Amino acid sequence: MIVGVPRETKEMENRVGLTPGGAAEIHSRGHEVLVETSAGAGSGFDDEDYCQSGARVVDVAEETWAADMVCKVKEPLPEEYPFFRPDLVLFTYLHLAAERELTRALLESKVTAIAYETVQLDNGELPLLTPMSEVAGRMAVQVGVHFLEKTNGGRGVLLGSVPGVKPGVAVIVGGGVVGLNSAKMAVGLGARVLILDIKARRLRQLDDVFNGRLETVMSNQFNIARAVEAADLLIGAVLLAGARAPTLVTEEMVKSMKPGAVIVDVAIDQGGCVETIDHVTYHGDPTYVRYGVVHYSVGNMPGAVPRTSTLALTNVTLPYALRLADEGFRAACKADSALAQGLNTLGGHVTHAAVARSLGYDHVPVERLL
Numbered sequence: 001m002i003v004g005v006p007r008e009t010k011e012m013e014n015r016v017g018l019t020p021g022g023a024a025e026i027h028s029r030g031h032e033v034l035v036e037t038s039a040g041a042g043s044g045f046d047d048e049d050y051c052q053s054g055a056r057v058v059d060v061a062e063e064t065w066a067a068d069m070v071c072k073v074k075e076p077l078p079e080e081y082p083f084f085r086p087d088l089v090l091f092t093y094l095h096l097a098a099e100r101e102l103t104r105a106l107l108e109s110k111v112t113a114i115a116y117e118t119v120q121l122d123n124g125e126l127p128l129l130t131p132m133s134e135v136a137g138r139m140a141v142q143v144g145v146h147f148l149e150k151t152n153g154g155r156g157v158l159l160g161s162v163p164g165v166k167p168g169v170a171v172i173v174g175g176g177v178v179g180l181n182s183a184k185m186a187v188g189l190g191a192r193v194l195i196l197d198i199k200a201r202r203l204r205q206l207d208d209v210f211n212g213r214l215e216t217v218m219s220n221q222f223n224i225a226r227a228v229e230a231a232d233l234l235i236g237a238v239l240l241a242g243a244r245a246p247t248l249v250t251e252e253m254v255k256s257m258k259p260g261a262v263i264v265d266v267a268i269d270q271g272g273c274v275e276t277i278d279h280v281t282y283h284g285d286p287t288y289v290r291y292g293v294v295h296y297s298v299g300n301m302p303g304a305v306p307r308t309s310t311l312a313l314t315n316v317t318l319p320y321a322l323r324l325a326d327e328g329f330r331a332a333c334k335a336d337s338a339l340a341q342g343l344n345t346l347g348g349h350v351t352h353a354a355v356a357r358s359l360g361y362d363h364v365p366v367e368r369l370l
Contacts, residue, residue, distance in 0.1 A: 004067030014042025137181025155260025
């Protein structure tokens, strides 16, 4: 198989879909790897690193997209849609529930699209999403602390405070991987931390993990409203695998927040869980102010720390990429139910139920098409 690795085109996205070590592993199995020039530069991997791994560095994106399988990090942008074709296997983050135009392009071109974020184990774990959720969760507090500074538009609160002064309040909506990692950072700074989730079992787990150093709250509209009003930093950490994120924080709740409070909505990749966050921002201009509250809605947060993110991501994607290359996508998906759940489009059909529901398409089960 020929595996292509194009340079990412999203604004300030410095991750790369395959490390030189990953390229060497794929090459050692007898496959050819094509890497667009400078694709790994933002993550600290130069073209010579890839050449030494056995990959071939090519000058234009078109050559990498002509491969049998393309490994990326972020969803393709409109300028990449002309590269789509029926015999292409695309392996990347897609977040199609919030990407209607991309979904239409994939369907019209009959691309076989496998989304990292919907590869799901029998226990519900999302192994290819987890490392980036860990990064984004930790970054959410780091970013929030930065924008809480008065000089950066915030209310001038030091989240962990100092002796004799009450700490700032960090509210985390969602107790999954993002929420857990946000809580680790916020508790470590000394903030007062409230975390909300709809599952009592998860709240018990979080209480055990943090041994009473944060407050667990059952997630419902009443409790969310009270928590949001108290927040200095609000983190949206909600995920429904493959589906559009539910709007849990309403416009009225945002209006109740303190002037200069900060919202970081990590769920923006799936449409966002805060009503006043209605568009994606970028690292070059990451925030806007609405009702006196600083809103941060960057859709590729881990792209700001590409060295860490690329290594963490490819640690988990490489075994799946190897299987796809060695066996072909049909055999690989038949043999691995987790990988089969990663299939979002195949042969012009939507094959993931949550994506289909979110966008109003008919759902065609993967098993019927493999």
